[in-house]
Amino acid sequence: MLAGAALAVAWIGTAHAQFPERTLTLVVPFAAGGSTDVVARIVANKMSEDLGQQVIVQNIGGAGGNVGASNVARAAADGYTILMGTVATHALNPLILKTKPYDPEKDFAPVSLLVLVPNVLVVNPQFPAKTVAELVALLKAEPDKYAYASSGNGTPLHLSGELFKSMAGVSMQHIPYKGAGPALNDVIGNQVPIMFDNLPSSSGHIKSGTLRALGVTTAKRAASFPDLPAIAETVPGYETYTWNALFAPAGTPADVVARLNAASKKAMADPEVIKRMNDFSATIVASSPEELGAHVKAEVAKWTPIVRDAHITLD
Incomplete structure (x- = not known):
């Protein structure tokens, strides 16, 4: 009986050692x-x-x-x-x-x-705020006047916005879309002025000037955009990412x-x-x-x- 158990254990060990087959x-x-x-x-x-x-x-x-x-x-x-x-x-x-x-x-x-993949806070180029500090001041001066787009209710991009509202002590409306693509299109078209997006999908628009980036959501700046501040430089402790x-x-x-x-x-x-x-x-x-x-x-x-x-x- 014991010999059989030992053989079984040995066979299992051999099977795992050969992974994957x-x-x-x-x-x-x-x-x-x-x-x-x-x-x-x-x-x-x-x-x-x-x-x-x-x-x-x-x-x-x-x-x-x-x-x-x-x-x-x-x-x-x-x-x-x-x-x-x-x-x-x-x-x-x-x-x-x-x-x-x-x-x-x-x-x-x-x-x-x-x-870890950074998210980024972007706005339409016509939006008056050019920095995170200016955005916070604007949202505090005119609560709920402005809205931000996301890829949908409960998505990481939606929650990035909610965390920002909570930590910065500001208020803005949330406009959910069926995916990041349609949301991004409406920010570029200035139907909605603000969005949290994945940095890779927004990077081309940031470089071309069709979007203005205010800050990345990681604790430190992204190597691909070293001149773009982290939101945490203005809102201490803020950090989200995919x-x-x-x-x-x-x-x-x-x-x-x-x-x-x-x-x-x-x-x-x-x-x-x-x-x-x-x-x-x-x-x-x-x-x-x-x-x-x-x-x-x-x-x-x-x-x-x-x-x-x-x-x-x-x-």
């Missing part, structure tokens, strides 16, 4: 073409080289990332189906949705926090998680990947599984009062 699927819980999709495809390509098996990116959009994330949470815990998670899938959605499709901590095994991280289903063996973590770290250290991430305004982190787990806990704690005070709930 077939193609892996990296689920992106959003449509193709967005920042999360771009990061996923860059990383998947390099991880494939190290793992010796192809990592295929599969886009499963819907419900702000919940459909794709739920699919991975329910997948076999063998490391062959993994998720490119974000602040939406692992902090905001679980707080906002009345029906919780998964637990962001209990239903996933953290693999690695890959990158992040991308790899998660496996809960229960995935520790050695499989370690193999995925090692492959992702090697990918993020590749000179070509570093260059593309810099071009993308992304800051590479390449964390340990434990650091990602702590990051998720911190993000949930950070956003809980903001979601509560803004009375944001979605069915």
